[in-house]
Amino acid sequence: MNSEMYVGLDIGTTSIKVIVAEKVKGQMNVLGLGNERSEGISRGIIVDIDKASESIRKAVNQAEEKAGIQINDVIVGIPANQLKIEPCSGMVAISDQSREISDEDVRNVTVSAMIKNLPPEREIVDTLADEFVVDGFDGIKDPRGMVGVRLEMKGRIITGPKTIIHNVKKAVQRAGLNPAAVNNMSLAQGMTILDDGEQDFGTVLIDLGGGQTTASVIHDHQLKFTTVDSEGGEYITKDISVVLNTSLESAEKIKRDYGYADEIDASENNEFPIEVVGQSQPVRISEKYLAEIIQARLDQIFTRMDKSLSSISALSLPGGVVLTGGVAALPGISDLAADRLDTNVRVYIPDQMGLRHPSFSLALSLVTYRANMSEIQVLVRSSLEGKSVVTAQQNDDDFIGNNYNDDMITEDVNYETEITEKPRKDKKSVSKVAKNTKGMFSRFYKDFFE
Known part of the structure; x- marks a missing residue:
């Protein structure tokens, strides 16, 4: 893969998206989309490698045709299911005091930081260097070229279930592709969707996918916490299908064409026809009735998210909440979320032509995150290849991270079109002024995550 050409692969429960992009003069230009x-994917996890690989191959073929290139290497996303984060540190001696610190020294200190007692069922997904220390001088972002006798690295490792990681890689390889980089989805989205201030002062990013809903807390430009809820857009579609006695295909279509997240925004007078099983003639229902079905499921999701995020005071962060994922396209979703979570909320929509829909945010984030990695970040990450990690049992309390729900279901809406605005009634938005200062949040996270 050309150093300026990137291919992102988002393996979702109901749709697989492939984005081919090229970085030109600091800008990402999308060349093709699949x-x-x-x-073969259930509850956000690959359960049938053969079926998943076939779907991947079809999506890649679409992207190849549109971009006019042959795709070999891809950047694939790993879901946040059972994600765990823990601090790490390493130290190596620089043998020659007159020798400048080299790439090899950085790799060596990174490998030393990754030597951890991991349970046999877990694997390191990523290694993040927060700072380097040369002879006691800390706060160094890139130590190469400096002279010293001792090099230290302080950072974090992100681990995930070995089964999930293996199945993703295997499906990609069986599709005839090379998983050149495996990135955590929450990290890639958080570092690209949120602006500098949101990453610095703290923001909650909620990806409303079809198979599940994932919340990530970004603070001090670091991924601090993730939690996965077992429900997503597919549940909404199933609710519509059951309540209205219509097929899943019909339920998906009316959700996309007529759905509102909040019944306040929907009209009792605007009606539309639906095909009902067992009836020869379509039945007409109102936008408001459909919105009541949709809102009932969203209320459950936001209520559980509120409980999980409030337990670590994440909803008090100044950045509030940013929504993305296919379900975030529903009109009125930001106001409903702001009301249920009692904080300021905005929806992220990619601004690239042809991708103006939140369902494309993850695949785009994967290529953008990789393209914007610094040389030192790429170097540290390269140390994952050939690493030596001690395998042993470790108490889960030593890890930081994810509240996992085993009862997960399936992924989101397969939106084919860009998001368009629907007329909506005026409604007072709900926002909350942050009550704490950045320093207070820093102390909280220091206590919570260390």
């Missing part, structure tokens, strides 16, 4: 319905 979007294929998923097979």
Whole structure:
């Protein structure tokens, strides 16, 4: 893969998206897009490698045709299921005092930081260097070229279930592709969707996918916490199908065409026809009735998210909440979320032509995150290859991270079109002024995550 050409692969429960992009003069230009319905994926996890690989291949073929290139290497996303984060540190001696610190020294200190007692079922997904220390001088972002006798690295490792990681890689390889980089989805989205201030002072990013809903807390430009809820857009579609006695295909279509997240925004007078099983003639229902079905499920999701995020005071962060993912396209979703979570909320929509829909945010984040990595970040990450990690049992209390729910279901809407505005009634938005200062949040996270 050309150093300026990147291919992102988002393996979702109901759709697989492939984005081919090129970085030119600091800007990401999208050259091709593939979007294929998923097979062999349940609850955000690959359960049938053969079926998943076939869906991946179809999506990649679409992207190849549109971009006019052959795709070999891809940047694939790993879901946040059972994600765990813990601090790490390493130290190596620089043998020659007159020798400048080299790439090899950085790799060596990174490998030393990754020597951890991990449970046999877990694997390191990523290693992040927060700072380097040369002979006691800390706060160094890139130590190469400096002279010293001792090099230290302080950072974090992100681990995930070995089974999930293996199945993702295997499906990609069986599709005839090379998983050149495996990135955590929450990290890639948080570092690209949120602006500098949001990453610095603290923001909650909620990805409303079809199979599940994932919340990530970004603070001090670091991924601090993730939690996964077992429900997403697919549940909304199933609710519509059951309540209205219509097919899943019909339920998906009316959700996309007529759905509102908040019943306040929907009209009782605007009606539309639906095909009902067992009836020869379509039945007409109102936008408001449909919105009541949708809102009921969203209320459950936001209520559980509120409980989980409030337990660590994340909803008091100044950045509030940023929504993305396919479900975030529903009109009125930001006001509903602001009311249920009692904080300021905005929806992220990619601004690239042809991708103006939140369902494309993850695939785009994967390529953007990789393209914007610094040389030192790439070097540290390269140390994952050939690393030596001690395998042993470790108490889960030593890890930081994810509240995992085993009862997960399936992924989101396979939106084919860009998001368009629907007329909506005026409604007072709900926002909350942050009550704490950045320093207070820093102390909280220092206590919570160390």
